[in-house]
Amino acid sequence: MSVGAASQSGESAQSAAFDFVRSLSVELSGGRVELPSFPDVAVRVRRALADETSTVDQVVRIVGSEPALAARLLKMSNSAMLNRSGKQVTDLRTAVNRMGHNMVRSAAISFAMAQIRSASKLKGLEQFLDDLWEASTHVAALSFVLAAKLTKLNPDEAMLAGLLHGIGKLYIVTRAEKHPMLFMHPQVMNDVIRDWHAAIGKAILENWEFPESMSEAISVQDDLSRESDNLPDLSDVIAAAILMASFASDPAGLAVAMQDSPVIDRLRLRAEKAADIMRESAVEITSLRSALKG
Numbered sequence: 001m002s003v004g005a006a007s008q009s010g011e012s013a014q015s016a017a018f019d020f021v022r023s024l025s026v027e028l029s030g031g032r033v034e035l036p037s038f039p040d041v042a043v044r045v046r047r048a049l050a051d052e053t054s055t056v057d058q059v060v061r062i063v064g065s066e067p068a069l070a071a072r073l074l075k076m077s078n079s080a081m082l083n084r085s086g087k088q089v090t091d092l093r094t095a096v097n098r099m100g101h102n103m104v105r106s107a108a109i110s111f112a113m114a115q116i117r118s119a120s121k122l123k124g125l126e127q128f129l130d131d132l133w134e135a136s137t138h139v140a141a142l143s144f145v146l147a148a149k150l151t152k153l154n155p156d157e158a159m160l161a162g163l164l165h166g167i168g169k170l171y172i173v174t175r176a177e178k179h180p181m182l183f184m185h186p187q188v189m190n191d192v193i194r195d196w197h198a199a200i201g202k203a204i205l206e207n208w209e210f211p212e213s214m215s216e217a218i219s220v221q222d223d224l225s226r227e228s229d230n231l232p233d234l235s236d237v238i239a240a241a242i243l244m245a246s247f248a249s250d251p252a253g254l255a256v257a258m259q260d261s262p263v264i265d266r267l268r269l270r271a272e273k274a275a276d277i278m279r280e281s282a283v284e285i286t287s288l289r290s291a292l293k294g
Helices: 003-029 040-050 056-064 067-077 092-117 126-150 155-163 167-176 186-207 212-219 234-246 251-257 262-267 271-280 282-293
Strands: none
Touching: 003 167, 003 186, 040 056, 040 067, 040 092, 056 067, 056 092, 067 092, 067 282, 092 126, 092 155, 092 167, 092 282, 126 155, 126 167, 126 234, 126 271, 126 282, 155 212, 155 234, 167 186, 186 212, 212 234, 234 251, 234 262, 251 271, 271 282
């Protein structure tokens, strides 16, 4: 390809990226959030849990209508992280009562993600989707542990926020399958994901009527320099969990990345402490990730 042709191709890709981002903005501002192959049962679970008048029986009936989701929920309720007594749960009602709303939401989201990853219309994106899901379950488990050990936050909510931290990336990639020009220019595609995934993730959680603290945590997930005079919040936990997951096999790199970060300082989390947490909670983290994966 000549220099002129390459330049023209690059300009076309940039133009396609601009049009794509503009179309995403129109969709989200209009409240149209559609993920391909997102199962109806997951939507019904989310709506039921958002309705204060819903009963446990209603939630159990919805979950029980999809055997694969029911099995995933039972597996989560019996994971080492949630079942410290060792007493196995075999019925959905007990599982729902044990887990609470946020954990049931997490089970539904993890089930939905599995369906999306196997969707035929997304053939060719398997590696990206698998990598995103690996990262999501890792961040979710770390968020649970960090919230429990370092803050007074609800660990269940932290786990759900961690599980959803990459929802913006998922939305971008699944919508981009209608814009093949972007996949011909991986750097342009990566730039779109990098620049827009957090804002789009926030818009999705707002559309799904999740708590403001969760949508805000998704919005600022990449900002380790965020200043605050308050106690550690959900945004701090998610940002720290993402960092720890990114450097899970590189302790030296993690130590460097943690330096001069107000987020890390608020959590009073140093590299040595992070390593201790990951080591001490390794069994629980592995168990919870396994349960989320189904």
